[in-house]
Amino acid sequence: CSPQRDEGWRRSPRPPPRSRKLPQVNPEQLASKVRTIPDFPKPGIIFRDITTLLQDAEAFNAAIEAMLVPIRAQKPDVIVGIESRGFIFGAPIAHALGLGFVPVRKLGKLPGETITVEYELEYGKNVLELHRDALTPGQRVVIVDDVLATGGTVAGTIRLVEQLGATVVGISFLAELPALGGRSRLPEGIVSAIIPF
Numbered sequence: 001c002s003p004q005r006d007e008g009w010r011r012s013p014r015p016p017p018r019s020r021k022l023p024q025v026n027p028e029q030l031a032s033k034v035r036t037i038p039d040f041p042k043p044g045i046i047f048r049d050i051t052t053l054l055q056d057a058e059a060f061n062a063a064i065e066a067m068l069v070p071i072r073a074q075k076p077d078v079i080v081g082i083e084s085r086g087f088i089f090g091a092p093i094a095h096a097l098g099l100g101f102v103p104v105r106k107l108g109k110l111p112g113e114t115i116t117v118e119y120e121l122e123y124g125k126n127v128l129e130l131h132r133d134a135l136t137p138g139q140r141v142v143i144v145d146d147v148l149a150t151g152g153t154v155a156g157t158i159r160l161v162e163q164l165g166a167t168v169v170g171i172s173f174l175a176e177l178p179a180l181g182g183r184s185r186l187p188e189g190i191v192s193a194i195i196p197f
């Protein structure tokens with residue numbers, strides 16, 4: 001390359017990217033990084049806001065590492081993330097395991113041929129979509145989302161995955177709201193959540 005370009009590279013004010021070994025953070029510490037906002041998006045809902053955890057490099061890293069522990073043992077072929085906060089956790093998990101990532105999206109966002117499912121939320125109803133060619137029969141799938149509340153969203157996602165002939169071998173959340181009983185709607189023994197609220 002030319003001397004000028006080389007000179008410009010050396011003078012770059014940014015240090016080269018490097019990976020940092022971040023300290024471990026336990027579940028109680030992780031819980032303290034999630035902000036609680038009462039009456040959002042509707043009166044009576046206690047909203048667990050994960051953005052405060054995401055902006056903290058140590059906490060975000062520790063959350064992904066903790067979610068990876070059970071997922072590694074489940075030996076998935078592919079990670080399915082649920083729009084939109086499931087993407088934030090699902091994509092780095094897929095990357096860490098060297099796997100592909102498949103998005104389950106809200107109605108009207110996926111451009112190809114899709115299958116759909118309607119499901120109930122803690123605060124409303126919704127439709128989820130999955131590309132018809134996103135999974136193949138027999139694939140081992142781990143589903144990732146941020147918070148398990150009533151379990152409706154992930155129950156709908158399981159239906160989509162199974163409609164394509166794939167098998168759900170794991171379901172991973174950052175946090176769980178046990179008072180809402182979502183876990184009882186899901187298959188036994190394959191659900192993991194790092195933070196119980």
Ligand code: AMP
Pocket residue numbers: 045046047048049082083085120121122145146147148149150151152153154177182
């Ligand atoms: P559910 O289908 O009731 O389990 O709801 C799960 C989805 O809604 C997750 O994707 C969460 O992001 C979101 N959600 C539901 N309730 C809450 C809550 N109280 N705090 C934060 N997120 C929530």
